[in-house]
Ligand SMILES: Nc1ncnc2c1ncn2[C@@H]1O[C@H](COP(=O)(O)OP(=O)(O)OP(=O)(O)O)[C@@H](O)[C@H]1O
């Protein structure tokens with residue numbers, strides 16, 4: 384379970400300061416699929432980065448399975464979160480000098496964990512990237528990079544998957560494939576998903592929708 388308590392995020396200072404998240408308090412149960420919506424600039428990516436342990440909030444606290452992230456230094460926080468959480472970044476964050484295959488397998492290398500080879504093959508096959516695995520990111524289309532990023536986030540079947548506009552670079556057929564993969568992973572592995580999106584078709588797979596407006600959750 385994930386809990387956010389009075390989380391605020393302010394970027395910058397003085398006149399240029401942006402209050403990107405305003406007093407967010409939120410409980411997310413295990414096995415929920417949450418759809419996070421809101422206009423561009425409303426704070427969706429900021430919220431996901433904070434839950435991922437990638438960004439330290441200005442104040443407030445995040446608890447993952449009852450463990451408060453605020454007690455950890457950045458490196459420990461990032462390591463702890465990356466073991467429990469898979470992330471599809473809005474800008475993909477693939478490693479340029481690694482092939483698509485190695486990018487997908489990166490979580491297994493980093494955490495020195497075995498991965499489910501059959502699941503890896505199923506993912507790349509279903510995502511339609513099995514003929515792109517030897518390519519480097521700069522040889523892939525935006526949509527292919529996005530699918531590599533999704534495969535990477537799912538590889539180790541983490542308890543929580545955060546996906547920041549996971550279909551932003553995709554056509555409707557591929558978007559449907561991604562929704563099907565998420566629904567299947569949720570069912571098989573009881574994963575929690577938080578998906579930031581502008582795509583209303585995700586509402587059909589979500590259990591709950593959260594709306595952000597100017598950094599605040601709309602009741
Ligand atoms: N590193 C940063 N430094 C300063 N301001 C930032 C930074 N990152 C985000 N912001 C600001 O914080 C606010 C929230 O940004 P965020 O990226 O979380 O929005 P978003 O809802 O994900 O938008 P989009 O739908 O365009 O991805 C915006 O006003 C943005 O300009």
Ligand SMILES: [Mg+2]
Pocket residue numbers: 427428429473547
């Ligand atoms: Mg964003």
